[in-house]
Amino acid sequence: MLNGLKHLTVGLIEVPSIPNPLLDLRRPGFDLTAPTELDLSPVQAEESREIDRLLEKGFRDLKFPDALERRYAQDHAEQRLKTLVSSGMLVTLLFNWFLMSDNLMVPDVFELSLKLRLFIFTPCTILGIYLITKLPSPQLREWLAMGTGLIASALNLFICLSSKDVLAGAYLVSMVPIVMFSNAVAQMRFSPALVMDSMILLMFGYGAWILAAPHNLPILLSAGFTLLSASVFTLYGCYTLERDERQNWLLHLREKVLLQELELANQHLDTVSRSDLLTEVANRRHFDEHMQLVWERARLDGSDISLMMIDVDHFKSYNDRYGHPEGDECLKEVAATLKRRLRRPGDLIARFGGEEFIAVLAGTPLTTAASAAERVRKGVEHLNRLHAGSPTHAVVTVSIGVACLRPNAPHASPAQLIAAADEALYQAKSRGRNRVFAFGTND
Numbered sequence: 001m002l003n004g005l006k007h008l009t010v011g012l013i014e015v016p017s018i019p020n021p022l023l024d025l026r027r028p029g030f031d032l033t034a035p036t037e038l039d040l041s042p043v044q045a046e047e048s049r050e051i052d053r054l055l056e057k058g059f060r061d062l063k064f065p066d067a068l069e070r071r072y073a074q075d076h077a078e079q080r081l082k083t084l085v086s087s088g089m090l091v092t093l094l095f096n097w098f099l100m101s102d103n104l105m106v107p108d109v110f111e112l113s114l115k116l117r118l119f120i121f122t123p124c125t126i127l128g129i130y131l132i133t134k135l136p137s138p139q140l141r142e143w144l145a146m147g148t149g150l151i152a153s154a155l156n157l158f159i160c161l162s163s164k165d166v167l168a169g170a171y172l173v174s175m176v177p178i179v180m181f182s183n184a185v186a187q188m189r190f191s192p193a194l195v196m197d198s199m200i201l202l203m204f205g206y207g208a209w210i211l212a213a214p215h216n217l218p219i220l221l222s223a224g225f226t227l228l229s230a231s232v233f234t235l236y237g238c239y240t241l242e243r244d245e246r247q248n249w250l251l252h253l254r255e256k257v258l259l260q261e262l263e264l265a266n267q268h269l270d271t272v273s274r275s276d277l278l279t280e281v282a283n284r285r286h287f288d289e290h291m292q293l294v295w296e297r298a299r300l301d302g303s304d305i306s307l308m309m310i311d312v313d314h315f316k317s318y319n320d321r322y323g324h325p326e327g328d329e330c331l332k333e334v335a336a337t338l339k340r341r342l343r344r345p346g347d348l349i350a351r352f353g354g355e356e357f358i359a360v361l362a363g364t365p366l367t368t369a370a371s372a373a374e375r376v377r378k379g380v381e382h383l384n385r386l387h388a389g390s391p392t393h394a395v396v397t398v399s400i401g402v403a404c405l406r407p408n409a410p411h412a413s414p415a416q417l418i419a420a421a422d423e424a425l426y427q428a429k430s431r432g433r434n435r436v437f438a439f440g441t442n443d
Contacts, residue, residue, distance in 0.1 A: 044257070047067065047068065047257075048254075048257045048261075050065055050068060051068075051250055051253055051254050051257065052254070054068075054250055055247070055250055055251070055254065059243075059246065062189075062190050062191070062239070062242055062243060062246065064246070072246065072249055073138040073139060074138065075249065076138070076245070076249075077138040080138060080141065080142075081132065081133065081138075081141065083186065083187060084132050084141055084142075084145050084186065085129055085132060085133065087145070087181075087185055087186035088125055088128060088129040088132065088145070088148065089129065090185070091125060091148065091152070091181060091186075092122055092125045092126065092129075094177075094181065095117060095121055095122075095125070095152055096117050096118065096121075096122065098113070098117065098156070098174060099113060099114060099117060101171075101174065102114075102117075102159065105165065105167045105168070105170070105171040105174075106159060106160065106162075106163035106165045106167065106168055106171055107165065108163055108164055108165050109159055109162045109163045109165075112159065112162055113159045116155050116158070116159065117155070120155070121151060121152060121155055124148075124151060125148060128144060128145075128147070128148050131144060132144055132145065142188065142189045142191075142192045143192055145182075145186060145188060145192070146182075146188060146192035146193070146195060146196045148182075149178055149179075149181075149182040149188075149196045149200070150196055150199055150200070152178050153175050153178050153199075153200045153203055154203065156171075156172075156174045156175055156178070157172070157175075157203045157204075157206070157207050159171075160172055160174075160207055160211065161207060161210060161211070166215070166216070168211055169207075169208065169211035169212065169213065169216040169219065169220050170216060170219045170220070170223060172204055172207045172208060172211070172220070172223055172227075173223035173226060173227065175200050175203070175204055175227055176223075176226055176227050176230045178200065179196075179197055179200060179227065179230050179231050179234060180230050180234055182196060183197070183231075183234030183235060183237065183238050184234050184237060187238070187241060188238060189238070189242055190235070190238045190239045190242050193234075193235055193238045194235060197231040197234075197235060200227070200231070201227065201228065201231060204223075204224060204227055205224075208220045208223075208224060273285065274286035274289075276350070276351040278328055278331060278332065278351075279331055279332055279334075279335035279351050279357075280332075280335065281335050281338070281339065281349045281350055281351055281357070282348055282349065282350035282351070283350060283351060284350065284351070284352060284353065286348075286350060287348065287350035287352070287358060287360070290348045290350075290360060291360060291414050292414070294346070294348075294360055294362045295407050295414050296407075297362070298362060298363065298406070298407045298408075299407035299408050302406065302408055303362070303363040303406070304363065304364060304365050304366070304404050304405070304406050305360065305361070305362055305363075305364070305404070305405055305406075305407060305417065306360075306361040306364040306365070306366060306368070306369030306402060306403065306404040307358065307359070307360060307361070307369075307402070307403050307404075307405075307417050307418065307420075307421040308357075308358065308359040308361070308369065308372075308373050308376070308400055308401070308402050308421065309352070309356065309357075309358055309400065309401040309402075309403075309418075309421040309422055309424065309425040310334075310338065310356065310357040310358070310359065310373075310376065310398050310399075310400050310425075311355060311356050311357075311398060311399050311400075311425055311429065312330065312331070312334055312355040312356075312396065312397075312398055313387075313390060313392060313393070313396070313397045313398060313399055313429075313433040313434060314387065314389065314390045314391065314392065314433075315327065315330075315354070315355035317387075317389035317390060317391075318330060318387055318389055318390070318396065320389065321388060321389040322389075330385060330396055331351075331355065333383055333385060333396075334357070334380055334383075334396070334398065335349070335351070335357065337376065337379040337380050337383065338357060338359065338376060340379065341372065341375050341376045341379050342359055342361070342372060342376065344361075346360075346361070346362035346363060346364075347359060347360065347361050347362070348360045358418075358421070364404075365404060366402065366403075366404035366438055366439075369402050369404060369438070370402050370436060370438045373400040373402045373436045373438070374436050376398070376400060377397070377398055377400055377434065377435070377436055380396065380397060380398045381393075381395060381396075381397050381434065383395070383396060392432060392433050392434065393433070393434055397433060397434035398434070399425060399428040399429045399433045399434060399435060399436075399437075400425065400428060400435075400436045400437070401421050401422065401423065401424030401425025401426065401427065401428050401436075401437055401438075401439075402421065402424055402436060402437070402438035402439070403417055403420035403421040403423075403424050403438070403439040404417075404438075404439070405417040405420065420439045421439075423439065424437045424438055424439045425437070
């Protein structure tokens with residue numbers, strides 16, 4: 001028997017539990033059933049599968065499923081807003097430069113074009129820029145920007161149709177810069193750009209039909225071919241730009257998901273390395289690490305550390321009679337009882353080996369630890385799990401050894417505390433099992 005130890009056998013008298021204010025020093029995660037922050041939700045898992053499918057099969061229509069589409073638009077909303085605002089400010093300036101060509105090509109309606117450009121289009125564009133900054137929907141911003149291009153083209157068409165000059169038909173070519181600016185500079189999304197270009201081509205066709213004459217037919221055909229070519233080439237640019245942007249965004253999103261899954265896997269590996277897979281309590285490695293942390297804290301603040309060593313009585317006989325699967329179930333039930341009865345912050349339960357468990361009760365005096373051990377003993381006994389092979393009791397029981405030590409005591413060490421708890425367990429077993437035996441070592 002260890003020298004200098006006080007013996008205390010705990011019978012039926014319960015010692016009142018004393019609240020423990022010690023901070024929880026456990027590392028989270030030794031319970032394999034507990035959810036972790038990085039667990040992928042069903043929505044996240046479905047999104048991950050959708051990303052893989054899109055990357056594999058492509059997205060020729062430049063459209064994602066609704067949830068991804070909203071996320072994509074939101075992620076690019078800030079940059080697109082900057083592009084649209086700067087483009088709107090630039091087009092306000094550039095569109096008024098048409099006044100110089102108006103004066104050369106359709107001088108008879110120059111006054112009209114001056115009014116339309118300065119007092120109609122410019123205020124409309126400024127209002128459009130303001131509305132773009134206020135609209136919450138990224139999609140609505142794109143369609144509003146498309147409207148600016150259509151208004152500019154409609155004004156040019158109106159100016160041409162209002163002129164009697166022989167060059168009015170040729171001046172329909174002024175729609176080409178509008179297409180090029182919208183698609184190449186403002187980098188419109190493909191769908192709004194396609195709608196805008198189609199409507200501009202229809203405007204051009206209508207104007208050419210009205211203004212067609214034998215002397216300007218070659219010019220109109222050439223202008224139409226130029227407008228069509230500009231539309232096709234810039235639309236192809238819009239398409240490839242948006243497609244590549246979407247693909248890069250998917251790749252970036254997939255990388256984030258993979259990193260999340262990798263972090264989750266690493267966390268799970270860490271959990272497994274610190275857990276006993278059968279009983280879902282801490283393993284010996286986690287116990288050793290936790291014991292060192294608790295010991296250092298208690299050494300600094302002068303508090304007690306109590307240790308319980310718990311052994312399932314006659315467990316070999318139980319395994320021999322009922323088989324290893326039932327033995328495993330028995331250990332799981334005992335571990336679950338321990339977790340229910342020892343739930344304070346700072347308490348750690350670990351499987352010490354075989355049918356032995358160990359519990360660390362930080363900041364806990366001997367009497368409180370002994371009372372907690374007695375509750376554990378009764379809890380296991382009240383499981384009423386039959387144990388016909390036991391020579392001492394008809395149901396599964398446990399013997400518990402309890403020891404308490406103050407780390408700042410002379411020559412104190414974790415090994416001494418573990419040895420005291422082990423000796424207390426031996427005394428509990430030698431006195432008939434299904435009992436608690438406690439040592440205090442602070443005197």
